[in-house]
Amino acid sequence: MTEEVLLQGCINNEPMAQKELYQKYNSKMMSVCYRFAHNREDAEDMLQEGFIKVFSQIHTFRSQGALEGWIRRIMVHTCINHLKRNKKFNESVDLIHANGLQVREDSVPSIVQAKQVIECIRLLPIGYRTVLNLYALEGYSHKEIATVLDIEESTSRSQYTRARQMLEDILVKQKIIQKPQNKVSLLAAFGR
Incomplete structure (x- = not known):
């Protein structure tokens, strides 16, 4: 499936396209989440939350850059929001694949x-x-x-x-x- 077809399928909420997109990028994005997370379970939560955002916002992707970079940026922001929401980051900052x-x-x-x-x-x-x-x-x-x-x-x-x-x-x-x-x-x- 080409990237264009994959994107259109995801925009149309087609489960097969979503599954293929997930399979294509999940290990790379897990490594991003793992670097931010306290443990593997947190990383898995971040990954799941991130892909939910990817699928709900895929219609905003404008093909002006790489799809992987767009997904990565969503994952990074999801990780940051997860840390903020759980107050793990703020407590630490206050202390000074x-x-x-x-x-x-x-x-x-x-x-x-x-x-x-x-x-x-x-x-x-x-x-x-x-x-x-x-x-x-x-x-x-x-x-x-x-x-x-x-x-x-x-x-x-x-x-x-x-x-x-x-x-x-x-x-x-x-x-x-x-x-x-x-x-x-x-x-x-x-x-x-």
């Missing part, structure tokens, strides 16, 4: 796999993890993050800086990486 992870191979030992890094990201406090995901992995600016999370731009920047340092400490502690010798953060590998 690994697809999509872009690391430069020359700056990370070859034994480090994206899955290990994702698992370490999940060990971060939810506020740090959310800002790190949005900035380093989803490509949001600090201004956009501030707007989406209803925080100050400076809070987004400080959360990101602290998240990177904490993540580096976790990676070193778990012996996934070695402490950099030259004070240059290994997490410059995120490229942002």
Whole structure:
């Protein structure tokens, strides 16, 4: 089924088209939700809620970008709303398929796999993890993050800086990486 036919089928609420769209993107979107979630059950709830929004809003997709990117954006916003609704994010901020992870191979030992890094990201406090995901992995600016999370731009920047340092400490502690010798953060590998 072509993407046009798939889209039209989803707009017409055809179960077969919806099933095919879900099957095509569910594993990639689960990896997005998993990065934001506290546990697998939360990630599954986020994924389900996100696809409900995708199907109810599919008629607004204008084919001006990739369908996958449009779905991903809905998933990210669904995750953020889920965290806000459950007050998990706000409490943390007040306290101060690994697809999509872009690391430069020359700056990370070859034994480090994206899955290990994702698992370490999940060990971060939810506020740090959310800002790190949005900035380093989803490509949001600090201004956009501030707007989406209803925080100050400076809070987004400080959360990101602290998240990177904490993540580096976790990676070193778990012996996934070695402490950099030259004070240059290994997490410059995120490229942002």
